Amino acid sequence: MVTRRQFVQGLTASAALAGMPLGAALAGGAPQVLTGTDFKLELAPMPVNITGRPRTATAINGTIPGPILRWREGDTVTLAVTNRLPFTSSIHWHGIRLPTGMDGVPGLSFKGIAAGETFTYRFRVPQSGTYWYHAHGPEEQTGVYGSIVIDPKGGFAQRFDRDYVVVLSDWSDETPTQIISNLKFQSDYYNYGRRTVGTFVDDTKREGLGPTVSDRLLWGNMRMAPTDILDVTGATYTYLLNGAPPAANWTALFKPGERVRLRFIDAGTMSIFDIRIPGLPMTVIQTDGNDIIPVTADEFRIGPGETYDVIVEPRDARAYTIFVQSQDRSGFARGTLAPRAGMAAEIPPMDPRPLRTMADMGMQHGPGGHGSASTSATGNDPHAGNGGAAQSAPDPHAGHAMPGSGPAAMTGSIAVVGMTPEQAAARLSGNVAVDNIAMAPMNRLGEAGGGLDGNGRRVLRYTDLRRPIPANDPRPPTKEIIVHLTGNMERFMWSIDGIKFSQAAPIVLQRNERVRFTIINDTMMDHPMHLHGVWSELENGQGEHRPYKHTILVKPGERLSYLVTADEPGRWAFHCHLLYHMELGMMREVRIL
Amino acid sequence: MTFNLQLLRVALRMQPGIAAFLVLSACVTSDARTVTSAAPVEAAAAADLGGSGRVSGTSGMAGEGEGYATAQPAKAPVLALNSSMPVATGAMDNGQMDHSAHGRQQMAQATPAAVQGRGVVKSIDSARRKVNISHEAIPAIGWPPMTMDFDVAQSVNLGALKPEMDIDFTMRQGGSGMYVIQTIISHGRH
Numbered sequence: 001m002v003t004r005r006q007f008v009q010g011l012t013a014s015a016a017l018a019g020m021p022l023g024a025a026l027a028g029g030a031p032q033v034l035t036g037t038d039f040k041l042e043l044a045p046m047p048v049n050i051t052g053r054p055r056t057a058t059a060i061n062g063t064i065p066g067p068i069l070r071w072r073e074g075d076t077v078t079l080a081v082t083n084r085l086p087f088t089s090s091i092h093w094h095g096i097r098l099p100t101g102m103d104g105v106p107g108l109s110f111k112g113i114a115a116g117e118t119f120t121y122r123f124r125v126p127q128s129g130t131y132w133y134h135a136h137g138p139e140e141q142t143g144v145y146g147s148i149v150i151d152p153k154g155g156f157a158q159r160f161d162r163d164y165v166v167v168l169s170d171w172s173d174e175t176p177t178q179i180i181s182n183l184k185f186q187s188d189y190y191n192y193g194r195r196t197v198g199t200f201v202d203d204t205k206r207e208g209l210g211p212t213v214s215d216r217l218l219w220g221n222m223r224m225a226p227t228d229i230l231d232v233t234g235a236t237y238t239y240l241l242n243g244a245p246p247a248a249n250w251t252a253l254f255k256p257g258e259r260v261r262l263r264f265i266d267a268g269t270m271s272i273f274d275i276r277i278p279g280l281p282m283t284v285i286q287t288d289g290n291d292i293i294p295v296t297a298d299e300f301r302i303g304p305g306e307t308y309d310v311i312v313e314p315r316d317a318r319a320y321t322i323f324v325q326s327q328d329r330s331g332f333a334r335g336t337l338a339p340r341a342g343m344a345a346e347i348p349p350m351d352p353r354p355l356r357t358m359a360d361m362g363m364q365h366g367p368g369g370h371g372s373a374s375t376s377a378t379g380n381d382p383h384a385g386n387g388g389a390a391q392s393a394p395d396p397h398a399g400h401a402m403p404g405s406g407p408a409a410m411t412g413s414i415a416v417v418g419m420t421p422e423q424a425a426a427r428l429s430g431n432v433a434v435d436n437i438a439m440a441p442m443n444r445l446g447e448a449g450g451g452l453d454g455n456g457r458r459v460l461r462y463t464d465l466r467r468p469i470p471a472n473d474p475r476p477p478t479k480e481i482i483v484h485l486t487g488n489m490e491r492f493m494w495s496i497d498g499i500k501f502s503q504a505a506p507i508v509l510q511r512n513e514r515v516r517f518t519i520i521n522d523t524m525m526d527h528p529m530h531l532h533g534v535w536s537e538l539e540n541g542q543g544e545h546r547p548y549k550h551t552i553l554v555k556p557g558e559r560l561s562y563l564v565t566a567d568e569p570g571r572w573a574f575h576c577h578l579l580y581h582m583e584l585g586m587m588r589e590v591r592i593l
Numbered sequence: 594m595t596f597n598l599q600l601l602r603v604a605l606r607m608q609p610g611i612a613a614f615l616v617l618s619a620c621v622t623s624d625a626r627t628v629t630s631a632a633p634v635e636a637a638a639a640a641d642l643g644g645s646g647r648v649s650g651t652s653g654m655a656g657e658g659e660g661y662a663t664a665q666p667a668k669a670p671v672l673a674l675n676s677s678m679p680v681a682t683g684a685m686d687n688g689q690m691d692h693s694a695h696g697r698q699q700m701a702q703a704t705p706a707a708v709q710g711r712g713v714v715k716s717i718d719s720a721r722r723k724v725n726i727s728h729e730a731i732p733a734i735g736w737p738p739m740t741m742d743f744d745v746a747q748s749v750n751l752g753a754l755k756p757e758m759d760i761d762f763t764m765r766q767g768g769s770g771m772y773v774i775q776t777i778i779s780h781g782r783h
Contacts, residue, residue, distance in 0.1 A: 031640045068640060073662055097659060127659040149642060153662040154654025156645040159748050163642035242639070252639040259748070261645075290658030293776075468778060472660045535659070548658060 008051045010238045010245020031165075031242065032067035037077050039069060041091065043135070043144055044084035050171050050238055050245055057143040058085055058135075064243045065167045065267065066133070066146030073128040073153040079121040081113060088112040089139055091121070093148070094305060094530075095131040095289050095550040098123040100570020103532055105136045108571045108589060128152035129289030130263040130307045132167070138176035140579060145169065145267040150289075157468070158285050158294070160311055161258040168302070168324055168333055170237040170268040171245070179232055180492075180580055187492040190233040191328075228489060228524065229354055229450065231580065232270040234331025239271065241324060241333040249344055250335040256317050260337065261285075263309045266302040269579035272327035272526055272553070274301050274452060275308075277337065278348055280320050282310035284460055288549040293466045300460035301327070301449050303528030305551035305577035308460075312337070319343035327451065327526070329353045354451025360524050362421075362438020362557030414516070418482025419497065421520065428486065428498045428522075435488040438522045441559035445540050449526070449555060463540050465547035471537060473565045474544065477516040480561075481507060485554065485576070485586065487523040493584065494523075494576065500585025507574065507590045509566040518561040521554045527581065528553045531590065533572035537563040551577055566592045650753045653779050707763045707775060708733050714758045715740060719751045724774065726762070745774045753779075 046059035060066025071077055083089045090112045092104035102123045106112030113119045128150040135144035147165045172179060182189040244250040254260045262282075266273055276282075276299040283294045286309035294311075302308055314320055317339045324333040329350045336344055419427060421439050428434040448459035487494045496504065509515055517536070519529060530551040537546045539561045546563070554560060575587035654661055712728030727740040743764065745751060754760075759780040764772040 031638070033640050033642070068642070070642070127657075128661070129657040150657075151648050152655065152657045153648075153651070154656065155648050155650030155750070155753070157656045159645050159750060161644045163644070164639050165642070250639065253641070286657060291656045291661075467658075468656060469660060 008234075008238050008245075009247045010050050010240075031065070032061060032063055033070060034067045035070040037071075037075050039077065039079045040082070041066065041079060042082045042084060043089055043091075043139075045086075046143070048143075050240075051173055053173055055173055058089075058139045059143050060146055064143040064145075064240075065169070066144070068165055069133070069146065069148045071125050071148060071150045073125055073150055076122065076124045080118055081121065082118040083113040083115055085139065086115050087139075088114050089135050089137065089144065090119075091133050091144070092136040092532075093121070093131070093133050095307070096123075096148070097126050097533070097535075097568065100533060100568065100572065103570075103572065105532065105573045108573055125150055127289060129286055129291070130165070130265065130309050131289050132265045132267060132307065134267060136573070138579065138583065140267075141170075141172065141176045141179075141269045147263070147265055149263065157291055158261075158311060159259060160261040162252070162254060163261045163263070164252045165242070165263045165265065166322065166335065167240075167242050167265045167267050168271070168273055169240045169243075170232070170271040170326075171240050172232070172236045172238075174236055176579070179236065180583065183231055183492045183580065187231070187490050188228055190231065190235045190330075191228055228356070229328035230270060230272065230326060230330070231492070231525070231578070233328055234326060237271065237326070237331060239268075239273075239324065239326060239331050239333035241322065241335040244335070246332060246334040246347075251341055251343070252335065252337050253341065254314055254337055254339060256315050256339065257313070260312050260314065261309060262312065262322075263307065264302060265307045266304050266528075268304050270304070272301065272303050272528070273324045273333070274299060274327060274351075275322070275324050276300075276457065277312060277320050277322050278345075280312050280314055280337070281458075282312055284308055284310050284464075287465060287547060288551060290548040291468055292464075292547055293468055293545075295460060295464045296458065297460040297464075298457035299448075299452065299455075301452060301553070303526065303551065303553035303577065304579075305528050305530045306549075306553065319345040321345040321347055323348055325350055327354070327449075329451070351451060351455065356450065356524050356556065359442065359444075360450065360556035361436055362441045362520075362522065414477060415479045416482065417479065418518070419484060420482070424484050424497075424520070424522065428484075431498045432491070433488055433493045433495050433500065434486045434498045434522065435490065436522055436524065437484075438520055438557045438559075441520045441522075441557055443560065444555045444558040445538075445560060447555065449553075462538060463542075465538065465540060465549075466542045467545045467547050470544040471546060471548075471563075473514065473563075473567075475514045475565075477514045477563055479509075479513060480516040480518055482518045482520065483588075485519065485521045485523055485527050485529070487525075487581075487586070489524065492580075494581040494586040496586055496588055501575075501587040501589075502585065504588055506571070507588055509564075509590060509592045511566060511569050511593055513566045515564045515566060516561050517564060518559065519552075519554050520559045521556055524556045525578075526553055526555055527586065528577040529574070530577045531564065531572065531574045533568045533570060533590075533592070534564050534566060539563065568592060650750050653753070655750070655753060707765045708772070709761065709763050710736075711761050712759075714754055714756055714760060716756060717751055717754050718742075722747070722751065724751070724754065724777075726760070728762075743774045744771060745777075749774060749777055 041060050043058060043060055046057050046062060048055055048057040057064055081091050088106060090104045090106050100109055102121050103109040131148040133146055133148055134140045147167055238245050242250045264275060281296050281298055283296050284300060285294050286292060288307055300308055314337060319336050319338040322335040332350060334347060421437060421441060425437045428437060445462040447453055448461050452459045484497050486498045521527060528551050535548045536550060536552055538549055538552055539546055552562060569592045572590045573587060574590045575582045708731060710728045710731045712726040715725040715727055717724050722745050723742045724745050725742050730736060730738050761778045762774050763776045764774045767773045
């Protein structure tokens with residue numbers, strides 16, 4: 001059993017290395033960079049010592065993260081993956097467009113790579129940009145992940161002088177089994193920020209007894225802790241930047257005046273991160289491998305599975321801290337940009353821990369009154385909100401949507417499959433797997449996200465993402481699939497439409513069909529939803545310049561939509577990229593005929 | 594290694610991969626392989642993958658993602674971009690403008706807003722980083738159509754421009770009040 005402790009910043013590089021006479025490259029070793037078209041990867045147990053206690057990790061070619069794979073757009077790559085772990089494993093190429101048999105999801109794409117066996121992946125690379133790869137199972141937590149950089153055929157749209165990959169992840173001295181067991185035993189096991197008698201007294205002083213009591217009772221009735229931002233926290237996690245804990249201070253070099261490209265990848269299993277470099281604005285140029293029209297920001301949020309590329313132009317010969325807070329402020333990863341090795345800049349204090357609000361429940365709970373679950377299902381005023389998205393997002397009352405996978409109802413030219421909030425409330429209430437229905441899910445694309453809005457910094461928002469070239473497929477959708485993200489937080493149960501993966505029928509799409517996925521988040525947590533095999537074109541108000549993504553972070557109580565061209569037949573995974581949410585059932589098969 | 598029975602029971606109810614972790618943690622000492630890194634071990638080292646010049650730019654095809662490497666005249670391939678600023682243009686849909694007004698104003702305090710124009714490249718002077726453009730009217734700043742020289746930001750790849758190329762461009766006022774081109778996008782027709 002873990003003893004409750006403070007966030008551990010890890011050993012320094014030298015201490016980590018002293019503790020590791022085996023030459024493991026974790027926590028500070030120079031990364032392997034593999035270039036070409038033929039690659040050999042080996043998954044194997046590896047002794048590590050990140051926090052001062054020896055543990056066994058699972059590594060790729062003896063490093064965590066695994067090697068940086070450098071491909072070229074248009075090449076055909078061959079990757080022989082040997083599994084020397086004592087159980088079936090696999091590698092999934094996250095965001096890469098490839099035939100379904102090469103996607104690396106055990107049970108869907110193939111049967112997995114049994115212990116001692118080698119599977120050879122081979123596919124043509126039709127795209128460029130920043131991507132990554134990882135095991136599609138619990139061993140992702142213990143180190144099976146790495147980055148992919150694909151150089152474009154036609155050249156870069158941006159000029160830069162240096163290019164660094166920044167892989168963010170979360171390490172625990174506990175095994176994934178222990179973590180799940182703890183969460184099942186007590187879902188807020190890793191949340192020490194829970195309000196206590198002490199904060200009750202503080203709140204009473206600030207707000208008066210009446211509001212405090214009714215606020216607490218409301219939360220109590222809803223069986224939730226408003227401080228539950230992430231399920232697994234710095235209480236057990238040490239946050240890593242390219243495998244280095246904060247104390248090891250991973251450092252990238254620059255000369256003043258150079259343009260430095262940083263490719264951020266959230267390879268964390270349960271960690272949403274907020275990234276900034278104090279003193280250095282970032283120009284965001286790409287997300288999920290696809291260029292965007294550059295946007296300057298002080299800070300951006302990244303969910304597991306997502307990637308963001310930025311360019312920074314440090315002008316002074318000083319060190320800058322890359323500061324990566326976990327969303328719940330229970331810890332941070334940290335690295336440094338500096339003109340020479342051995343320098344460090346100040347590490348800023350962590351921001352206040354965000355609290356969930358009634359908006360996060362998909363309820364309207366303004367100062368005017370307690371959540372009345374109004375029937376204006378889009379929540380916010382469409383004129384104040386994202387007009388483009390409001391226009392493209394279907395009127396929730398327009399379709400008499402058919403529940404589940406039943407026959408589709410035609411409304412105009414679009415068939416709607418799935419439940420409206422009202423139908424979800426009728427069908428899912430009483431389901432032990434579902435503890436909340438967002439009665440008034442909102443368009444929250446224009447919000448930076450919990451804990452970021454109003455922090456005085458320029459924070460990137462999903463509405464800022466604009467693809468320079470118009471969509472590859474101009475056809476409007478002919479089918480809409482409404483998907484509810486559901487859960488019972490107290491019991492740590494996670495599902496889609498109240499049904500977990502093992503009991504659910506696949507979502508079936510016709511080949512080359514144009515489909516709108518509408519996601520309604522009925523839970524109080526953010527979920528990074530990842531659809532394999534095809535692009536997710538986020539309807540963020542940018543019209544035909546909507547961004548292409550593979551992973552979309554859906555805020556609590558949010559309703560958003562994205563378009564999909566079902567142009568790659570096969571069996572594809574569609575799931576929350578928080579590892580334990582996926583493992584416990586927040587996943588579907590999408591079958592393209 | 595001792596097993597907590599309750600833990601084992603929980604694990605067995607889950608997927609085999611998770612249960613296998615108990616096996617892995619049980620064999621920590623006996624089965625751990627020693628893997629030696631190919632690279633020399635050095636404290637917190639970073640791998641610089643190099644500058645953008647490692648791939649030569651191709652006219653009308655530069656860009657990352659899917660859909661850039663195939664030249665499709667119907668689309669607008671990107672040559673070079675460095676707009677870090679909002680673009681004041683009617684081409685952007687209203688939703689974007691309305692929605693982001695809040696954040697954009699914050700940004701506008703720091704730097705003047707970018708202005709979008711459309712035109713045809715007449716000549717390129719790479720040495721002086723100037724491009725002569727015959728542009729259409731730019732109502733946002735009250736400019737009539739004219740042909741004139743523009744200064745171009747360092748980030749724009751002039752090598753990808755050709756005379757008679759149809760372009761969209763964005764510019765913003767520099768310190769001296771002169772407009773400097775920040776991004777150029779080709780229409781692919783030339």
